[in-house]
Amino acid sequence: MLAFNFLSTSGVPFPKSNHKYPINASLSDPNLCNRAHNQRTLHCPPLLFHKSTSQFAESGLKPSNNAFFLGSSSKPTSQISHSTPNLNQICGNPYGFVSKSNKQILRAASGTPQEAYPDGEIESSKSNKTLQLAVVFGLWYFQNIVFNIYNKKVLNIFPFPWLLASFQLFVGSVWMFFLWSFKLQPCPKISKPFIFALLGPALFHTIGHISACVSFSKVAVSFTHVIKSSEPVFSVIFSSFLGDTYPLKVWLSILPIVMGCSLAAITEVSFNFQGLWGALISNVGFVLRNIYSKKSLQSFKEVNGLNLYGWISIISLLYLFPVAVFVEGSQWVAGYHKALETIEIPSTFYLWVIISGVFYHLYNQSSYQALDDISPLTFSVGNTMKRVVVIVSTILVFRNPVRPLNALGSAIAVLGTFLYSQVTSKKIAKKNEGEKEN
Structure with a gap:
């Protein structure tokens, strides 16, 4: 949640060639997204920002001085949105894997309930080892x-x-x-x-x-x-x-x-x-x-x-x-x-x-x-x-x-x-x- 609050209050702008509005402005006013979308200068899908912070980490997004980038790419966000039409794949982490412990920490930080099966697996593993x-x-x-x-x-x-x-x-x-x-x-x-x-x-x-x-x-x-x-x-x-x-x-x-x-x-x-x-x-x-x-x-x-x-x-x-x-x-x-x-x-x-x-x-x-x-x-x-x-x-x-x-x-x-x-x-x-x- 600390990471999400930082992102939503810092007001880090996109590059000037893309749009003059900062990220927090697009989040607070959905009409800006609509206008930007109509002008074909900024693509702001709601899935990208309405998901929990765990999906930021899992998708490979990382902050830069000017914008968010995918992996090691230097493309601005507008270009990424056009080249990756299915953002669910990004959130599903198609480029690698994150350890289970990191995922659980991120889910806990974002308030997302954890799955029950890992505890059950641990207890079953201990029981099998004892047997x-x-x-x-x-x-x-x-x-x-x-x-x-x-x-x-x-x-x-x-x-x-x-x-x-x-x-x-x-x-x-x-x-x-x-x-x-x-x-x-x-x-x-x-x-x-x-x-x-x-x-x-x-x-x-x-x-x-x-x-x-x-x-x-x-x-x-x-x-x-x-x-x-x-x-x-x-x-x-x-x-x-x-x-x-x-x-x-x-x-x-x-x-x-x-x-x-x-x-x-x-x-x-x-x-x-x-x-x-x-x-x-x-x-x-x-x-x-x-x-x-x-x-x-x-x-x-x-x-x-x-x-x-x-x-x-x-x-x-x-x-x-x-x-x-x-x-x-x-x-x-x-x-x-x-x-x-x-x-x-x-x-x-x-x-x-x-x-x-x-x-x-x-x-x-x-x-x-x-x-x-x-x-x-x-x-x-x-x-x-x-x-x-x-x-x-x-x-x-x-x-x-x-x-x-x-x-x-x-x-x-x-x-x-x-x-x-x-x-x-x-x-x-x-x-x-x-x-x-x-």
């Missing part, structure tokens, strides 16, 4: 539970974690090749620098995966996950050695993790040193994978998380399988026949192995999809709750005996992990805000 996120979280939890259950079932009758871990990486590799071949997932450009940058993270991923599988084969799944909840402790320690600094809150948050894991380990019914060390080494492997990935993959940010994980799985398979053959290859045939005798139905054993491989990849895929759509804080909280759900689910399925002190230690460790995720995520958020301001 999509809930589905991703549900799939992530469900797939992780299924993997842990069938992974343990296979290891109970076929205790060869090196072969099973290799098969799970093989299934993930085949799955990614399927997605890339049918263009269900865009395939990243492969180059020597990209492959070399992946060698380190893939190596540490291999160490973390095989160590976890060894732990699963020796102790209860719940105990392995309790020990794996101590991963933040190793993250803080290794990052500190590499020069990162952490506030006192972070160091205090890892104390309950250490205390809880120690209490759970002392009171664990199925305690086994190989299982304990496997879980601890798994933490070290995954922490080093995360730290090394930040340094070696900085120049490949265009590769999304799913493609990155796919190539890490492929390289990890190349690392792991030759070592698996060397470590336990001579025992596979005898172990296979013993497993078939134990289960009696071969197809059941095959189904369990396939399910463990498929769901191992699927739950990792869902975690990367969740991480792409949510903040690190929400992801950390979700990951902590996922660990609780997996621990409870496996205890119910396998009916593992749990002592009260063991349950207390597990709860303290998980609570410490939750506190750590809260503190570190807030630190990351503040750091990102500072970088944006700079």
Whole structure:
């Protein structure tokens, strides 16, 4: 409205060659327009000035010292009126587009009521995003539970974690090749620098995966996950050695993790040193994978998380399988026949192995999809709750005996992990805000 008042009171004249009357005179006295029209010296269509100011902006009109011009044209208004007989096209903005936000601001300034559909679209978009996120979280939890259950079932009758871990990486590799071949997932450009940058993270991923599988084969799944909840402790320690600094809150948050894991380990019914060390080494492997990935993959940010994980799985398979053959290859045939005798139905054993491989990849895929759509804080909280759900689910399925002190230690460790995720995520958020301001 300020712009319209300025135009209607300024009295900016047209060029003298067109007419001697100013714009505000033509607006206040319609007879002037009629006389000008009869003399063929001035064309003053009512649509041009009786519309709201939003249509001034949308039509491309802009003020000059002497007159209004269309776009970058230097023609006087009388010539524009003859060359553009349909002014509705001008107001409809045939020469470009104005952003929605600008249109809404102009409509609000002119008093024109805004359309109701943008708010409805925003609410619908938020609702769809929330529903999509809930589905991703549900799939992530469900797939992780299924993997842990069938992974343990296979290891109970076929205790060869090196072969099973290799098969799970093989299934993930085949799955990614399927997605890339049918263009269900865009395939990243492969180059020597990209492959070399992946060698380190893939190596540490291999160490973390095989160590976890060894732990699963020796102790209860719940105990392995309790020990794996101590991963933040190793993250803080290794990052500190590499020069990162952490506030006192972070160091205090890892104390309950250490205390809880120690209490759970002392009171664990199925305690086994190989299982304990496997879980601890798994933490070290995954922490080093995360730290090394930040340094070696900085120049490949265009590769999304799913493609990155796919190539890490492929390289990890190349690392792991030759070592698996060397470590336990001579025992596979005898172990296979013993497993078939134990289960009696071969197809059941095959189904369990396939399910463990498929769901191992699927739950990792869902975690990367969740991480792409949510903040690190929400992801950390979700990951902590996922660990609780997996621990409870496996205890119910396998009916593992749990002592009260063991349950207390597990709860303290998980609570410490939750506190750590809260503190570190807030630190990351503040750091990102500072970088944006700079």
